[in-house]
Amino acid sequence: MPKSDRNPLVHGSNLEQKENHRTKYRDVGSKKYLSEIRAEYDKWHSANLELVGPTSTPTAQDEAIIATRVELLSKYKDFLDQQHYAEKFDSRSNLHSSVLEEFLYYLFKDLVRDFGENALIGKSHTFKDIFFVPPKYSEMLKRPYARIEKKDHDFVIGATIQVSFEAATPPEKDENPREVLPLLKEEPENYSEVTVTGNTETHIFDIPVVAIECKTYLDKTMLEGSSRAAEDLKARNPNSLYVVLMEWIKLTSNVNLRKYKVDQIYVLRQQKNTDREFRYEEKYVKNSINLVVVQHLFHKVRKHLKMDWTGGIEHGIERGWLIDE
Structure with missing residues (x-):
């Protein structure tokens, strides 16, 4: 099977595309900002590659390693989330939203590597x-x-x-049919x-075992879409895990979370969403990314990847209940 050319460094790729775009971001201001972001990104990227772990084998250093990765993420996010960068590169550019996607690669890269070179990540x-x-x-x-x-x-x-x-x-037909049908030479367009x-x-x-949806914030409409995606995935791969990860939450207490098909919803900043323009007001207090939330995410994924997925009707009959808990 040919090796994939996919690049898990989605944020770095997004930045590179902007740096090399033929028509956009060619003005002096954009070039200056991209140069500043590139310098900080390279530091974040290098530090994460030098840091090893956690792996599939639990160690006493796991929590400290995750804490370091979260600290590196927080520092880079605080830099990138400055108002002048946010206004220059809006949400449609995906520059800010892609940070979480690349962070997940750093968080899980050494865990996934333990399962072999053919493991898919990104x-x-x-x-x-x-x-x-x-x-x-x-x-x-x-x-x-x-x-x-x-x-x-x-x-x-x-x-x-x-x-x-x-x-x-x-199977009920003759193994040596009399007529050999010619194959269609051209494919439909x-x-x-x-x-x-x-x-x-x-x-x-690709078949996902773990799927993580990354968002700046989550509202009810987004949650409904995530739930449908999770249901579709589990119908084809019942051993899959579907998680939604965001910085802020935009849900009220009137939402019944139990009716949705996602396995977990993580709110990194443990904070309600505020429109972006209000986040830059002097009185606004932005919570830090919570280490405990990231640790919970990592341990949930590691447990899922290492657990025995044996199940089904026959296995359930042996114990008396059919659905795993």
């Missing part, structure tokens, strides 16, 4: 569903024309899967990406 277009779209029935008898529907996730830990499909003779060899088509896609 931003990904993952498997959502499969369906079949042959141009006509006669073509369906030659090959399946499978199409893979994908879903963008901010951060995943999982695996890349390569599968092959081919049309088969029904809107057919999903696939490698076709003879009557075999090969697809490559």
